[in-house]
Amino acid sequence: MKTGVCPESVPGATLKRNGTKWSGVCGCCRGPAHYMREWTSLTRPGLRIGMWALAAAVLLAAAPAWAAPKGGGPGVFIDARGLRKDSARVFSVYRGNTCVKVARAGQVAAVAPGTYDVRVGFPSGWVAAPVEVKPGKPTVVPTGLFQFRTLTPPKMRSTVPQKLYHGRSYLVTGYQGQTARLLPGKYTVRYHAPTDRRQARMLKGWHVVGPFRANYNTERSLKRVCGPEQALHDLGRTFTDRGKKLTWRKLAPATQRNLQPQVRGVGFVYLATEFQAEAASMVQLVGFARGGMKVWLNGKLIRTVPMGRRTYITVRTEIFAPLRKGTNRLLIKTMASQYAYWPFGVGLEHWRSYDVTVRAGQNALPPQPATVPHAAQPAPVGGIKGIVFCQVPNRSDGRSGLHYEQFRIVRRPSAARICTLIPAAPNGTFTDLTGKHFAAAMQPDLSYDGKKIIFTARRAKDTYGVWNIYEMNLDGSGLRQITRDMGECSDPYYLPNEKIVFSSDVTGFRDEYDRDKARLLYTCNPDGSDAERITFNLSSDTASIVLQDGRILFTTWQHHGEHSGVDGTFAFGTVMPDGTQFNAFTGNQGQQNDTKSYAQQLTDGRVVYVDSAGHRHYNAGGLRAVDLSNPQKNHTVLTPGMVYNGYNLAGRYASPYPLPNGRMLCSYSPGRGTSALRTDPWETIHMGVYRFDFDAGRPGAIVFDDPTAQDYDALAVFKRPVPPIVPDVVDRRKTTGVMMCVNAYISDRPQQTKYARIGLLPPAKPGEIKAVRVTEGFGIEDTDRNRHKATVIDMLQMSFGSNSNAGNGFEQKRILGYAPVESDGSFSVEVPADKVLSLQTLDANGMAIETQLTWVWVRPGETRLCIGCHEPRDSALSNTDCIAMRRPATVVAEPKVKPYTIDFRRDIMPIIEKRCSGCHNPKKTSGGLDLRKGFELVFHRAGHRGRKIEAAMFNHAYESLLQAPPNRVGTLVISNAARHSPLIWRLYGKQLAFTDVRNPYKKKCNLMPPGKPLPEAEKRLFVEWVDLGAQWDNILGEDPLPGYNAKESKRMAIEVNRKLARPILNAEEAFKARCLECHDTRKLAPLRTIRPEQIAPLMKRMMAKRRGWIKPQEVTLISGYIRKNAKAPAKRK
């Protein structure tokens, strides 16, 4: 029996502990009060109340003295009444700079008498208070409470974040009603109300000097002090850097967001600007750049952002800094990189603030809320009959139930409903149209006369049912189903010819990136018949609308090769309703991986869309408008404010929709965050329907906002003009189409060669292109729903199925054939229709100069013409007389030409075994290469989502060629680019084309094997293999090849995926996922007739047999499900 002291500040109250159990009566609360329970729970293993509690429990076990001071000796006690989740949880006791104890609120720390600092930890910082511990008497650390209350109008209350600072250091973000337990002292709360007109402004007028040469992005370079650092802001000075004279020069406004075109080169640069402040104030500087950064404000170094390892990531930093009245000077040192996109920008946010004094044992509140008139007063919308919108009720904890991803229908909100508000005024009639019919309904589109809606929905009873397209009159009558047996359908839109365009995953293949089912565009009749696929992509095409000229505009996820990195790119494409004339509409403007979605055309002709920072963050972000006069170039940001690195400071906008006379509706949630999907940890989404104020660049009057739900996807009911019907020109009797190019040399890509790398290679030089290779890509169809659940990252690490680990070329491809390119750069080639195609221009060696990074297709009988390879999209055709136009197209379609593929194991490995293994083997690893014979797989332990997995996918030779060994920079094989691959150079005995500056093979390029060059045919195999993406497995379907144990590999894939899978916390779903794999409908009988007492041993057996497959959390659920559904076996007679 040991005694402890009640953490409450009542001296003398004692608790008893027996082993791990505490008992006794607390002096303050007269019973085993909350603290006791907490203490008790802490000491019981297996039950976790959070990570910190567990840590504390471990500490308790390890150091008994700390839990139970001997003889009621000296201790530090920490008051923790009313502590809330988001508030301070961990208190550290410091002596000087040494932490002597870590305790959770309410715990007791025994320390020797003396003076200590108690630090209160917050997610982003800590506050310290001195505590004097005297012998013989427990000391209580005094704390006080502070409750956040916003100073903004009620509508916005729960969503305005307030940042708590102690001096200059940021502690925590709080929201309306939250409480923070704080040490006594003065604090500052900073916030910006969403009603502030300009939340952030980008600083302009930069001068730049550099680049100063530096070692490649090292920390040391950041530390190196150069001239500008010594002569702060003296723009007249010139500097010499290793013999090069450098002067300050003005940065053109156009390049302010991308330094690369202006600076060109590797090294670091200094950037300086001046700006005016009306008064001395604290502002938040928000800067972003790549790599490290140093920031001086008015001559004082205010921030150093370390370089870090991942220099390709855009780093964002926030600094609260004091501005002085008048001119302020900012100097920034940032590291250059070799990437073509070198982002840079600094914004200034004026935040409001108020001071809070926290006293021990007291509640502190912010000053009385000031009444700020909110611009967004509810107001009726004229010119329309009403609105149709989608509503998702908030979850029980008040958080948003919106979980809205474009391509992943399974994650769509389960309780979405389509509602109307007629008229669109505060006193309009609200009607729930779909609640009684469907479990969920969303994505409405209105017919052009405004009388009917079409939407995607899931039937009420059928929990696992697919999403189908339905139609309904606006008054809720006339409900009818349109699609049947078409997989999961989404994004319906009315075509002017009374057909319907929608997205569906019925093809069943998995997209290139994360192996969800790819969704493509289809059209069908109003009754759902004659469904026809109109887009041919290996990733998804969705969210189509019909433009006023009759084209379909849609979001296309383009992923081929290294298109904007592994994430792919989200651009808008247009296609005719018959699937012909697929063209890019607008590409990646702004950030590299911005996701563009939910386009709508305003009545004045402009196309507006949601631009979300980062990739795969759909339908929430800033709004942009594209002027149709030149959609690739003329776009405007409608919602000013910075969007960078996943944050949109201007709030999140969604689902714009035209109103008559060029006006617009939109959905909006204040605050900031990446998307509807990813939020700041403390942020709550609260979408409402607003009118958009084009002049102010922010939401105008509220149209509708239910405080308990998310309201979005609002459509205005009015008569829209019906776009013209574009005739169907597909000749369905044909099986081929023609692709022609006027001049393959026409390109708008820069001729820059010095810092090129794969994906940014320069366009072809005149006379260089000799032929084109037509390749066809295949999506992987796999009936095993687990097999390809892993994302590309998993694929790169484990590479199940069909890809290399090279970081690009995810899909299986085959060569359809070759066609000559004429001396004037023109070519014409007849290719199979309705196939997913990509072209490569080839040099005299038959190696790819450029690889088309967009999947394209031709419909049957279609003739597609392009001006060049990556020609400027605003260029008209020139009236050139091309050689290829004078002759029939080269046919690269069966039966004339037989397609074939190159597979590493079947085609390359035998050559390696014959020619290379003799010198490159485990005994003689010449050049660090291990090209040993055979298909012994290399096992790796790869990290994945914080877990370690052991996996082996490739043999030694393949890994040796495709992975950079520790002593080398760069790989020998660069996928999709044989002419840039050192391996191919070796086979040809010379460097064939330029590649990365850092390539160590630049100077030395011996012929391999020495003295015995490969026969041409074998060289060609290597070239084609690399140009096709250097695939390990490039054979579609069942794979009988040696070395690749399909069965074992698949088993391992399933195994690993199961291990990775999160527990399923729905009993039925868990049962289906875990049991029905083997117990299919026919073999269900044993489970149905199981006796209750058999269940536990069975589960135990299964747990042992299928390690990591069935999650512990699922066991109870599955057991319960079986128990509930089992029928007692009939008694034997």
Added chain:
Amino acid sequence: MLAACVLAGGWVLCQARAPGKTGRDAKTSKDAKAQAGYKSPTCVAFSPDGRRAYVTNRTGASVSVIDAAAGKVAAEVRVGRRPTGVAVSPDGRWAYAANTADHSVSVIDARANKAVGSIQVGFEPTGLVVSPDGKRLYTANTISNDVSVVDTAARKQVARIPVGRAPTYLALAPDGKTLVVNNSLSHQPATDPKLTAHVSVIDTAAGKVIAEKRSGGTMLLGMGVAISADGQVAFAVHSRPNFNITPSQLGQGWVHTNALSIIPLAAGGKVITVLLDNVSSGMANPHGVALSKDGRRLFVSHRGVHQLSVVNLDALRALIKRTRPADLARAHLNLGYLWQYGGVVRRVGSGGLCPNALAVSPADGSVWVPNYFSDNVAVLDGMTGKLRRTIALGPPTKMTLVRRGEFLFHDGAHCFQQWLSCTSCHPDTRADGVNWDLLNDGRANPKNAKSLVGSWQTPPAMIRGVRASMEVAAEKGFLFIQFVQPTPDELEAVRAYLRSVPFIPSPFHRKADGSLDDQARRGRKVFARAGCAACHPPPLYTDMKKYDVRTRTMRDPKGTTYDTPTLLELYRTAPYLHDGRAATLEEVLTTYNPLDAHGTTSKLSKQELADLAAFLKAL
């Protein structure tokens, strides 16, 4: 020829001189009556004080005199048939109207508002200008390919200056020394990939062409032209077609782009061509050009899209100044060039259908736009381009089926992204003289555009006869060239219109009474002797069968045969043969018939060949 569209309405009126026996007269003359109520305003000119405007009514065969202040028609003066160009003498005493169908210029007494005489000029005068001193009058003669110089005092043609093919409109420098003529077609054979029309610059004192201005890109269907107040620069509009390439799509200017050429008149100056289209929509059939009163804005009417382009010349000059020379040379390929910064060009409605040749009022700077199919003149604000008012030229009339068909034939706004209208390749239902490689009969086998006149009588349609009849071809044209689904009644209207267009009798080798001259008479005999009539029997001069007269090229599949075209209107449908390889009729008979596969012409004497060509030209 000219955005020819222009003329189409008028053709129906010239029944009297059509070579008979083609069996269409009853029908078309009935329709001519139906058309009689229409005015079809075409060109407008102002009295020097700007108080009166003179509008030529093509189908109305009159000139409407409008009181500009009141905005009302003060008088309607009967003139010749199909009046087009109109001009007023500097003293305001006389007004002149070019009667296209009568090959003459009507002289109107501006005081009495009465036609007081007519002056014979070249064939089919279209544009017309008066010199600053009022002594000379110039007409651009579309069929005789020249400019007539008329002495206004003597009311007599004093000279004819040959220019490019099918000149349309012309403009005179303020000092009267330089005359700029916009030509719509080319003399080159269609097999020449470099085929292009040009703008002719005439020194009026010397009475000859001193320069042929060509752009970096192809020019065709040149229409309006204007000269800046300082006389340094001419602005000419034309289309920039892409006939060398199979036009697989309409978007992004892959078939026709519609251009404005800025032509420095000083020797050696480089022509800058910019596109009035943008990436997502075309501006089909640019027609009239006028400069604002202060010379800082340029107005271009686009017949096909019922809109005007308003070009801010200051902004355009600044834009050109900051463009690198290499980019400037390619500006005619850049659909985004004028749109990269705001404020260079904007589009305003024309206040009616098919705006024609426009003019700026010297009084208040307003822009007067004759709208052909609306029978009105729209008055737009010279600064804002906003519609101020429309002046009806006659009582409102309902469009007949034929008139509606004619309108649809000239309407580019219904076409996908309004890139072109039927007239963009069939100006005035005839042909633009170039080879198009359309996809209806396979690709890489370009064919010369065919005149549509009489196509309803001479099935099959298209030069390779891939369409059974004009009716089918018309529908397919909408579907696969304009990428638009026509409604059945639209289609019927266009078919009715095409049936209504008569052959225009040739003015060449004809006596005053319309009968053949001696040379043509001799040629008629040669025609019979050389076996021409076997396949080209009168009255339509075709047996409607298909042959290969040994003109098949490597591009065509073996066994390809070509429809036998009618020989009527040969005088205006050059170049000849299925791929337009023969620029003249003589070449058809000699160079391109070495094996006598196309009539036994090798044994004919030079004189006989000339006679035969004369007869053909007279058809």
